[in-house]
Amino acid sequence: MAKVAMTVNGRKVSRECEDRTLLVHFIRDQLSLTGTHVGCDTSQCGACVVHMDGKAVKSCSILAAQAAGAEILTIEGLAANGELHPVQAAFKANHGLQCGFCTPGMVMSAVDMINRYGARLDEKTVRENLEGNICRCTGYHNIVKAILAAAAEMGAAGRQAAE
Amino acid sequence: MGVEGIGARVARKEDKRFLMGQGRYTDDMSVPGMRYAAFVRSPHAHAKIRSIDTSAAKDMPGVIAVLTGREMLDDGIGNLICGWMIHSKDGSPMKMGAWRPIAHETVRYVGDAVAVVVADSMGEARDAAEAVLVDYEVLPAVTDAVRALEAGQPQLHPEAPGNLIFDWQLGDSDATDAAIAAAAHVTEMRIVNNRLAPNPMEPRAALGIYDSAEDHYTCYTTSQNPHVARLVMSAFYNVAPENKLRVIAPDVGGGFGSKIFIYPEEIVCLWASKRAGVPVKWTSDRTEAFLTDAHGRDHVSTVKMAFDADNRITALKVDTIANFGAYMSLFSSSVPTYLYATLLSGQYAIPAIHANVRAVYTNTAAVDAYRGAGRPEATYLLERTVETAARELGVSPAELRRINFIRAFPHQTPVIMNYDAGDYEASLEAAMAAADWNGFPARKAEAASRGMKRGIGMSCYIEACGIAPSAAVGSLGAGVGLWESAEVRVNAVGTIEVLTGSHSHGQGHETTFAQLVAERFGVPIDSVSIVHGDTDKVQMGMGTYGSRSGAVGMSAIVKALDKVEAKAKKIAAHLMEADESDIVIENGALKVAGTDKSVPWFQMALAAYTAHNLPSGMEPGLKEGAFYDPSNFTFPAGCYIAEVEVDPETGKTTIVQFVAADDFGNIINPMIVEGQVHGGIAQGIGQALLEGVHYDPETGQLLTASYMDYTMPRADDLPSFKVSHQVTPCPGNPLGIKGCGEAGAIGSPPALINAITDAIGNNDLTMPATPQKVWAAALAAGN
Numbered sequence: 001m002a003k004v005a006m007t008v009n010g011r012k013v014s015r016e017c018e019d020r021t022l023l024v025h026f027i028r029d030q031l032s033l034t035g036t037h038v039g040c041d042t043s044q045c046g047a048c049v050v051h052m053d054g055k056a057v058k059s060c061s062i063l064a065a066q067a068a069g070a071e072i073l074t075i076e077g078l079a080a081n082g083e084l085h086p087v088q089a090a091f092k093a094n095h096g097l098q099c100g101f102c103t104p105g106m107v108m109s110a111v112d113m114i115n116r117y118g119a120r121l122d123e124k125t126v127r128e129n130l131e132g133n134i135c136r137c138t139g140y141h142n143i144v145k146a147i148l149a150a151a152a153e154m155g156a157a158g159r160q161a162a163e
Numbered sequence: 164m165g166v167e168g169i170g171a172r173v174a175r176k177e178d179k180r181f182l183m184g185q186g187r188y189t190d191d192m193s194v195p196g197m198r199y200a201a202f203v204r205s206p207h208a209h210a211k212i213r214s215i216d217t218s219a220a221k222d223m224p225g226v227i228a229v230l231t232g233r234e235m236l237d238d239g240i241g242n243l244i245c246g247w248m249i250h251s252k253d254g255s256p257m258k259m260g261a262w263r264p265i266a267h268e269t270v271r272y273v274g275d276a277v278a279v280v281v282a283d284s285m286g287e288a289r290d291a292a293e294a295v296l297v298d299y300e301v302l303p304a305v306t307d308a309v310r311a312l313e314a315g316q317p318q319l320h321p322e323a324p325g326n327l328i329f330d331w332q333l334g335d336s337d338a339t340d341a342a343i344a345a346a347a348h349v350t351e352m353r354i355v356n357n358r359l360a361p362n363p364m365e366p367r368a369a370l371g372i373y374d375s376a377e378d379h380y381t382c383y384t385t386s387q388n389p390h391v392a393r394l395v396m397s398a399f400y401n402v403a404p405e406n407k408l409r410v411i412a413p414d415v416g417g418g419f420g421s422k423i424f425i426y427p428e429e430i431v432c433l434w435a436s437k438r439a440g441v442p443v444k445w446t447s448d449r450t451e452a453f454l455t456d457a458h459g460r461d462h463v464s465t466v467k468m469a470f471d472a473d474n475r476i477t478a479l480k481v482d483t484i485a486n487f488g489a490y491m492s493l494f495s496s497s498v499p500t501y502l503y504a505t506l507l508s509g510q511y512a513i514p515a516i517h518a519n520v521r522a523v524y525t526n527t528a529a530v531d532a533y534r535g536a537g538r539p540e541a542t543y544l545l546e547r548t549v550e551t552a553a554r555e556l557g558v559s560p561a562e563l564r565r566i567n568f569i570r571a572f573p574h575q576t577p578v579i580m581n582y583d584a585g586d587y588e589a590s591l592e593a594a595m596a597a598a599d600w601n602g603f604p605a606r607k608a609e610a611a612s613r614g615m616k617r618g619i620g621m622s623c624y625i626e627a628c629g630i631a632p633s634a635a636v637g638s639l640g641a642g643v644g645l646w647e648s649a650e651v652r653v654n655a656v657g658t659i660e661v662l663t664g665s666h667s668h669g670q671g672h673e674t675t676f677a678q679l680v681a682e683r684f685g686v687p688i689d690s691v692s693i694v695h696g697d698t699d700k701v702q703m704g705m706g707t708y709g710s711r712s713g714a715v716g717m718s719a720i721v722k723a724l725d726k727v728e729a730k731a732k733k734i735a736a737h738l739m740e741a742d743e744s745d746i747v748i749e750n751g752a753l754k755v756a757g758t759d760k761s762v763p764w765f766q767m768a769l770a771a772y773t774a775h776n777l778p779s780g781m782e783p784g785l786k787e788g789a790f791y792d793p794s795n796f797t798f799p800a801g802c803y804i805a806e807v808e809v810d811p812e813t814g815k816t817t818i819v820q821f822v823a824a825d826d827f828g829n830i831i832n833p834m835i836v837e838g839q840v841h842g843g844i845a846q847g848i849g850q851a852l853l854e855g856v857h858y859d860p861e862t863g864q865l866l867t868a869s870y871m872d873y874t875m876p877r878a879d880d881l882p883s884f885k886v887s888h889q890v891t892p893c894p895g896n897p898l899g900i901k902g903c904g905e906a907g908a909i910g911s912p913p914a915l916i917n918a919i920t921d922a923i924g925n926n927d928l929t930m931p932a933t934p935q936k937v938w939a940a941a942l943a944a945g946n
Contacts (some may be wrong), residue, residue: 035184099669100181101416139845
């Protein structure tokens with residue numbers, strides 16, 4: 001057993017867990033943040049994507065202990081004051097989700113992608129960058145549309161903020 | 164159409180919770196005292212169990228119980244069953260072998276459960292499962308259905324000699340043979356429909372909770388039809404009587420058919436929760452999902468299609484061998500029979516059809532309904548054959564289809580179905596226009612200048628949806644009725660709850676069903692809540708599959724709304740001292756037509772519950788229920804066109820464009836319908852290009868048991884899709900809806916393969932058309 005402390009969605013947390021506990025299980029079982037999902041056992045599906053120190057990671061591929069001291073952002077921490085993040089809003093407006101199971105990972109990957117590429121994103125780049133997130137419902141059509149819409153909006157908002 | 168009514172592109176009400184990580188799926192559930200189950204599974208495809216030693220496992224840290232099939236048998240838990248009776252052509256009933264939830268004598272596929280461990284943590288349960296010692300006598304295995312029928316092959320069940328479950332036929336054999344003998348041309352093919360793993364992104368899960376004080380069970384489970392689960396677990400598996408068993412299917416992360424069936428694990432969790440005295444949760448990992456979720460397709464067929472001198476189809480003869488896996492899953496027998504052979508007329512007027520289907524046991528996971536269920540197999544067989552015939556006859560594929568289209572409705576096919584409405588030419592024209600079919604030769608020439616092989620292919624599909632009426636499916640062998648139920652509760656403040664027996668696991672019912680109410684009463688959709696997925700809340704339902712929730716589920720709601728409206732008008736007429744026939748409902752108010760008198764909806768509702776001033780003899784309250792059983796199946800149809808480029812150097816296929824033109828009848832929310840089509844097409848493209856379940860033919864080991872081995876379509880494998888709708892309303896239900904959930908998966912595989920074979924000039928190609936296969940086929944054709 002190990003005592004693991006980190007910051008999750010802005011809150012400092014500390015829990016006892018088995019050494020072998022994966023970050024995703026720490027988040028789901030110890031912190032009861034069940035928005036982060038487990039869809040496979042081979043780090044392929046991306047349902048478990050969270051941000052660790054500002055970068056997207058698959059939380060099934062690192063131990064909770066490896067995240068000790070890190071800043072973790074999960075899907076539950078993305079919306080501010082109950083207002084959907086622009087990426088979340090774009091997924092809703094563009095019907096970028098159906099069953100919702102892959103959605104948290106998709107959204108976290110999309111936010112990371114937009115952080116990295118900004119308004120330079122095009123369809124090809126979005127599709128290549130979604131390689132690590134599997135969706136079985138949407139055929140990706142509306143997910144791609146949603147990410148491009150969010151990137152455009154966030155780019156515009158960013159420019160406005162800069163002006 | 165209002166902004167939130169029928170036909171409006173309303174953003175989904177359910178999205179916010181999913182987007183904020185607040186969906187509640189079965190594995191998210193946690194109850195006090197809950198423990199974790201891990202299954203011990205057979206590593207062999209076929210073996211006798213000599214002994215099971217659980218003593219070491221029982222001594223492991225955190226272990227509460229280690230239970231075996233023998234104990235389950237002692238407790239009277241029944242066999243899993245197939246609920247659709249099929250009779251062979253000799254009149255004998257299908258030969259169903261015993262399927263124990265936990266095997267105690269023989270294991271018949273890799274993954275067959277042999278014991279279950281309940282422990283304090285998932286890790287401890289899995290550690291202890293590793294410590295259960297099972298002594299197996301390994302037997303030879305057979306995984307291929309064609310081989311399993313041959314003499315001298317391993318035998319799976321004593322009840323089914325030769326591994327043959329049934330040998331069934333449909334149609335007129337003599338008339339078909341005579342038409343083939345007299346034909347001007349016969350196209351013959353061997354068609355393989357590859358085996359698929361459905362792969363909803365949420366793995367199956369179950370949480371069993373036994374309440375000893377009430378002798379009552381609760382089961383949270385990943386189900387498309389919780390009421391059917393309760394019925395089957397009560398009536399056949401002896402888990403508990405219906406009034407002592409509550410089944411809840413909360414948010415469910417996709418199903419695609421694989422979550423229709425009742426699997427061993429939910430039964431075991433319920434039973435183990437009593438045995439171990441703690442709530443027991445099991446969550447499948449992805450490899451368990453590949454091993455134990457019911458697979459789809461896996462047909463091998465031969466087909467003969469006969470033509471007269473005018474290129475009219477005169478007969479179709481089909482012989483199909485269907486792999487059922489090691490056990491008969493809940494609806495397995497219906498899939499390659501009444502959901503398959505009944506659709507073999509396609510969109511064409513074919514005077515004579517005969518189909519023979521043999522169902523076969525093999526040492527593989529069970530095979531049952533997967534998105535489309537039988538109809539993709541029929542469509543693939545027909546549309547590959549029609550395309551091939553067009554090439555042989557030197558006719559354009561569109562022209563050959565046009566010559567043979569059914570144009571008058573209703574149309575009785577020789578294989579049971581009576582098509583009620585359609586306009587196949589309209590979808591064909593729309594698809595060809597959207598794809599710029601006529602511009603293809605120029606695009607092909609341009610591609611050739613870059614060394615690429617460009618091809619185009621089409622597919623005209625039809626499906627039968629709704630999976631009803633009850634009397635019809637009953638006469639064909641279904642063990643259940645296939646109606647749907649609804650209850651509409653108008654609260655005293657005018658808000659509305661709609662309880663439905665349909666289940667939403669991605670389809671957006673919370674939005675579309677509310678749109679229906681908004682359309683009817685002019686109330687905002689935010690004042691309407693959809694309640695589903697809980698047997699304690701909704702009395703009964705048949706669930707969601709076969710694209711039935713619109714055509715059947717919403718029709719039940721319409722019936723209940725009719726009753727609510729009638730009573731509401733009576734109350735309003737009484738309040739306004741008007742004649743009931745003069746009351747109209749508009750924009751959330753009940754008005755006396757032609758006057759300025761009106762009562763707001765909420766005031767009428769309040770009057771129903773205060774009951775201070777109701778018409779004489781009227782019961783207080785405003786709540787109405789309905790069961791709806793349609794008069795026919797519905798018949799969505801459409802035309803899909805794929806255009807591809809094949810790189811002859813690598814065999815890699817790139818989809819340049821994909822066009823879908825569908826007739827789903829009337830549409831409630833086009834945005835959601837388009838989403839269903841997109842997802843279906845992606846699964847169809849997956850089948851055509853990427854996906855395939857493979858077992859080692861000698862050992863029966865599953866070679867594609869993870870996402871490292873089984874190729875799920877990813878974003879960069881797919882294009883964006885061009886989707887359009889043509890509308891011929893369905894005359895069989897009050898909303899004119901046909902259903903849209905499966906079309907994409909049904910129509911797309913033949914369009915893809917027709918396009919690739921067109922590109923490479925070699926018609927000999929099987930799915931999935933991997934780069935290796937395409938490269939070899941192109942090479943064989945001299946490219």
